[in-house]
Amino acid sequence: MAQAMKIAIVDDEKDMRQSISQWLALSGYDTETFASAEDALKVLGPEYPGIVISDIKMPGMDGMQFLKKLMGSDSALPVIMITGHGDVPMAVEAMRVGAFDFLEKPFNPDRMSQLAKKAANARRLTLDNRILRKELSDGSQLMKKLIGSSPVMSRLKEDILDLGQADGHVLIDGETGTGKTLVAHALHAVGSRAGKKFVLVSCSALEEDALTKRLFGPMLPEDTQLPAIEEARGGTLVLEDIEALSDTLQARLLSVINDQGTPAETRIVAICNLQEQNRTCEDALRSDLFYRLAALRITVPPLRQRGEDILTLFTRHAEQFSDEYGCDAPQVSAQEAAQLLQAPWPGNVRQLINLAERAVLQSRRGGGTIASLLMNDHEEMQPVMTTEGKPLKEYVEAFERMLIDNTMRRHRGSIASVMEELCLPRRTLNEKMAKYGLQRADYL
Template sequence: MPNATKIAIIDDERDMRQSISQWLALSGYDTETFASAEDALRVLGPDYPGIVVTDIKMPGMGGMQFLKKLMSTDSSLPVIMITGHGDVPMAVEAMRLGAYDFLEKPFNPDRMNELAKKASHVRRMTLDSRALRRELSDGGQLMEKLIGSSPVMERLKEDILDLGQADGHVLIDGETGTGKTLVAHALHAVGARAGKRFVLVSCASLEEEALAKRLFGPVMPEDNYLPAVEEARGGTLVLEDIETLSDASQARLLSFVNDEGTPPETRIVAISNLQDEGRTCEDALRADLFYRLAALRITVPPLRQRGEDILTIFTRFTEQFAADYGCEPPQVSAQEAAQLLQAPWPGNVRQLFNVAERAVLQSRRGSGTIVSLLMTDHQEMRPVMTTEGKPLKEYVEAFERMLIDNTMRRHRGSIAAVMDELCLPRRTLNEKMAKYGLQRADYI
């Protein structure tokens, strides 16, 4: 079906509501009908996954009163009103009260379909935005996205929880692709500003004049936005690539920071990528601004320092891509697990994400290996290796943990099925799960 959006159709005339339902169903919509507004209100909650088509003239609760009830529950719910001849002024009043649009009987079915398509798109955008806002305000969900239990990741999570409760500005640095923006989201979500605005500006993506206007204004009425320092008032302002700010913008930002006082009304989280270039953020910013922004500091660890987290993340990514592409995730051999652990990962988690997708795609075609994805042309197709070796025991244990974890996931916690596939006695499997901190309950 091209459109999965629900459409609630309310009309006291049975033939009319069935006619509208059949026409919209043929266009791919999931329709449900109601003979009265009272019946519909039992179903239409604030996050109803669709739109409403309702008649204005109905016995009992009329369309206008029905609209007011809907708007008081969810003011962004698109409601298309159907009106008879002579009721256009009433329909115009309905739009003033929040209706999406109206159709006058007899209406063109194509016009109905066009309105439904537009309203459904608006509804999907609204619900997606709500879901994102909820996720960004849910510190637990965001912390779960920081996958891994290596010492450096445990320390990072502790830093986020500690600094999230503090008031000072924060500098986040680290190599490209390590997840610095995700850390900024998490800092906001676990702190006192979780319910306030979270505004992100990429300093490197705008020309100097446009960036200054976006950050500080002035803006014209037709621009339809506030300067970032005003939009984020009381919340969190994240400045990506802070090191690209010009001297003039640094001066204006310092003035804003000084005016905020202590503790600041608006927290600034500055993100720097300069480690990649052999310089630091301190080199790029004026000293007084740097020390204000770096009152608190988090360095996100590179992937190569995260040990067997690499296998955990890779498995999570391949499972996600396999679900998206409708296939099974690739099986990782011991050699491939060792290669994944030894690769230097200059692009960090973002690079691992790309390798995981390519691994799923080539596995679906039945060709290629994970090792082949870790080869480089400039090294005569030899596997890339880090200079920091690990004891064989560590590779074996990391592979063993990944293998048991993957098998438990695949069999949804069935101990008998895992024992059978891995040819392990119950006691040995229990001992290894205890050793690697794997709990059966996590897979059921």
């Protein structure tokens, strides 16, 4: 389950601190109290995982000075101010400085709970966005999101690291749902442009005129956003669904690329989605543009070619959804593991994530099987099979790896507990973990 949001309560009156704390604790918040603004500032920082409720009139540093200090440290930190009866000018000034809202004494506890909930939701969104931005600028974090150790995924990661260091334009292709946009983020994050602008434009999401303006301008006086070509200058411009560009826009993009020279001032990463339609990106683009973009090329492998990565991905996402929904993750049987490995996965990783969520919800209700969910996805296939058969040994090893991985995660790396549950002697467990590349440190 998600960790309870913290609330820092700052008031020089002990009874007031305690009553606010008790009320909010009953509402499920993790409260901490401070008798002065000076004490609170020792704890509150830019990454504080919560909100602040503070009185305005306090000895020493008053609430307004305290608010200004907090806003200077983190302007997105929600601060609810408590004002005296009828002190409207003070409340207005607090809002101007950056207070989230204010409560007027004597206040209704339910009103305080409503404000706290609203502020906590805003704070959670802010912190989530900061984490996302950090991940999207952190190459090591992004590479960890490319889950899997199959040969095709190992090659993909090597390609990303190699091409990330190069400076030419890149074409990324592959089937729908394979994670091409994530690969584009990773290319940017592991290269020399990591600290520069990353701009993403979907070429299929806009009409011709709107797309022309978004990519190339012209700028109007009322516009607040630069054209993407200008906005991404010095960094990376990612063009999703590059095949949707009209001939006119293809010609204009080619002109921009030719004008930049070498090395390119702005790196263009083009994402193409045509493989599953028996039509390639080369068919959709004019040849001179295609060869400029495809000088460096990455093809993201479909899920059905990734072997035991399928089980790793399924269990990881099932764990995430079980945490989100507050229930246990469904246990995958040997038969279900084989069916997951044999499924054709036309929707690739995106389809697997949807299946994992449905499996968790189904398990929470106490019924259904993973097999039934797979059959619903592929009703025409009896039984669900890929076109490529695999030796029984591969299925057995994939299931064994998944079983050890899941058990290690559940027991947080406790070798003794895993040995007991799986009825394995220590030497055998160590040998299997080494065989499957499982490290105890990853589970601690």
